[in-house]
Amino acid sequence: MVDYARGNMAVAHNGNLTNAAFLREELEQIGAIFQSTTDSEVIIHLISRSRGASFTDSVIDALRQVVGAYSVAITNGDVIVAARDPLGFRPLWLGRLNNAFIVASETCALDIIDAEWIREVEPGEVVTIDRDGLRSVKPFKPAVPKQCLFEFVYVARPDSYIFGQGVDEVRKNMGRELARQAPADADIVMAVPDSSNPAALGYAHESGLPFEVGFIRNHYVGRTFIEPEQGIRDFGVKIKLNPSRSAVAGKRIILVDDSIVRGTTAPKIIKMLRRTGARSIHFRVASPRIINSCHYGIDTPNREKLIAHKSSVEEIRKFLDVDSLEYLELPALLRATGGNPDHFCTACFTGNYPTPVPEDYETKPRNHRHVDHSTAQYER
Ligand code: SF4
Known part of the structure; x- marks a missing residue:
């Protein structure tokens, strides 16, 4: 959570950015001061510097600059923006509880609070949730998904549904x-x-x-x-x-x-x-x-x-x-x-x-x- 010029912001990030060190160095060159070593902080700095017309535009602007794996939920208190990177490495789910929308990595988190499953956020999809409901855009260049195979082997909980x-x-x-x-x-x-x-x-x-x-x-x-x-x-x-x-x-x-x-x-x-x-x-x-x-x-x-x-x-x-x-x-x-065998990342097994x-x-x-x-x- 951070305070910045346009209010405050909280970021939840599942994944790892592979160009975070490069972006961090660039941001530091122009005066950014980092509070932590986490790659998620890079996303925060990019959003706070964006001139986007809306909060969603600023998030998209930031996400266009990062490379690697991210399933994120980012809020400024009024709007939640949930996004999955174009290759969809990590899972991300949308759920509903009464009139509220829920964003979670796995369905087991929805079950715990008796929320209804809606659907998975698709690779490259950005979803905006505010008082008017839920809107979705796909602002990134389409790519062949590379979902994490190791999620199925070990990471995800067995009582969850992921990647369909x-x-x-x-x-x-x-x-x-x-x-x-x-x-x-x-x-x-x-x-x-x-x-x-x-x-x-x-x-x-x-x-x-x-x-x-x-x-x-x-x-x-x-x-x-x-x-x-x-x-x-x-x-x-x-x-x-x-x-x-x-x-x-x-x-x-x-x-x-x-x-x-x-x-x-x-x-x-x-x-x-x-x-x-x-x-x-x-x-x-x-x-x-x-x-x-x-x-x-x-x-x-x-x-x-x-x-x-x-x-x-x-x-x-x-x-x-x-x-x-x-x-x-x-x-x-x-x-x-x-699933489609071409739609998985296999890097830890194959390089x-x-x-x-x-x-x-x-x-x-x-x-x-x-x-x-x-x-x-x-x-x-
Ligand atoms: S398959 Fe292996 S290398 Fe690829 S994202 Fe999953 S754990 Fe990482």
């Missing part, structure tokens, strides 16, 4: 695809809790093997990531999750995870399963290897910290100490979405970034969305 699909169903499809691509001789299918549950269920349905709740979550302890020392954090994982001996001991297990980022969580989970008497562990990952950082707002680390950037599948298998390891192939993941990205990106500090609704709290 139910997230839970897409994750089950990923599991089904994985079962067809990478079967194994096993007794049970288990998930690395909780974000992998739908993919593990899909794997179980397709393979005909029973799905077991192999880990029990302790809901009565604090968050592990706030513990100060590594030793305490490691112990924290054990406090949070404990394998169920009757489900696991003596079993040949297919363990399904939605993704492997740093590779810091999986070894702990696998060690716990081995100690509990698992006979064999076949690790199945419901997405391809993550080999590149995200430049569009997801909090993946610099690529040197990504386990798949520096190690082969066989090296990772040995490191994890599992009997077999397979990742879902990209065409299968795209099929699982039920094909849909916009130019700064060369020094890997070394500069960033402001990214940190996702912690599932196992992120165990330092993925």
